[in-house]
Amino acid sequence: NAGVMQNPRHLVRRRGQEARLRCSPMKGHSHVYWYRQLPEEGLKFMVYLQKENIIDESGMPKERFSAEFPKEGPSILRIQQVVRGDSAAYFCASSTRKGASAEAFFGQGTRLTVV
Amino acid sequence: QKEVEQNSGPLSVPEGAIASLNCTYSDRGSQSFFWYRQYSGKSPELIMFIYSNGDKEDGRFTAQLNKASQYVSLLIRDSQPSDSATYLCAVSPNTGNQFYFGTGTSLTVIP
Numbered sequence: 010n011a012g013v014m015q016n017p018r019h020l021v022r023r024r025g026q027e028a029r030l031r032c033s034p035m036k037g038h039s040h041v042y043w044y045r046q047l048p049e050e051g052l053k054f055m056v057y058l059q060k061e062n063i064i065d066e067s068g069m070p071k072e073r074f075s076a077e078f079p080k081e082g083p084s085i086l087r088i089q090q091v092v093r094g095d096s097a098a099y100f101c102a103s104s105t106r107k108g109a110s111a112e113a114f115f116g117q118g119t120r121l122t123v124v
Numbered sequence: 125q126k127e128v129e130q131n132s133g134p135l136s137v138p139e140g141a142i143a144s145l146n147c148t149y150s151d152r153g154s155q156s157f158f159w160y161r162q163y164s165g166k167s168p169e170l171i172m173f174i175y176s177n178g179d180k181e182d183g184r185f186t187a188q189l190n191k192a193s194q195y196v197s198l199l200i201r202d203s204q205p206s207d208s209a210t211y212l213c214a215v216s217p218n219t220g221n222q223f224y225f226g227t228g229t230s231l232t233v234i235p
Contacts, residue, residue, distance in 0.1 A: 053225075065222055113158075113170070118167050
């Protein structure tokens with residue numbers, strides 16, 4: 010049973026380009042969470058999705074960031090017109106059921122560097 | 125604003141000692157509590173979860189929960205150098221839409 014798979018592991022983008030981060034949850038998991046971790050800081054919640062639905066996007070910046078979890082395929086976190094401040098590690102986690110009493114398992118993360 | 129607070133450390137303990145990591149949370153409606161370990165440059169790894177007041181033991185790890193005091197802790201007995209990492213406390217509310225993480229406590233076990 011493969012774990013949570015994220016790709017790419019490392020992504021370098023120039024300012025103004027688009028970054029697309031992918032996350033395939035663990036088999037049987039239908040809940041996906043995206044987190045951002047800045048250097049020397051904790052994990053910051055961004056968005057919680059189920060298949061074809063955004064459940065909670067209260068942690069997403071209002072502009073340039075979007076997320077989806079289509080019926081088929083991985084969840085995608087998309088960052089348009091990246092800026093240096095977007096450089097961070099982006100982690101995806103998945104779980105089997107809604108929040109309470111549901112532990113989340115993390116992928117290896119995508120380390121985004123904006124140059 | 126739901127907050128999870130941890131002492132950032134660094135916390136240093138000698139090999140073989142007990143390491144005690146603490147976490148407080150602001151949302152009284154929180155129902156589930158998790159401890160993750162994160163090695164530098166790696167992803168968080170689930171160590172333990174606890175839902176009920178009291179202690180829960182798993183090997184060298186013991187999680188303690190006190191909902192009245194809004195406090196959860198992690199004890200690591202017989203600490204090993206391989207336990208050196210950042211430990212993240214996470215809390216999930218009853219509505220259960222997400223996990224709130226603390227900023228983590230850095231632990232160093234000195235051989």
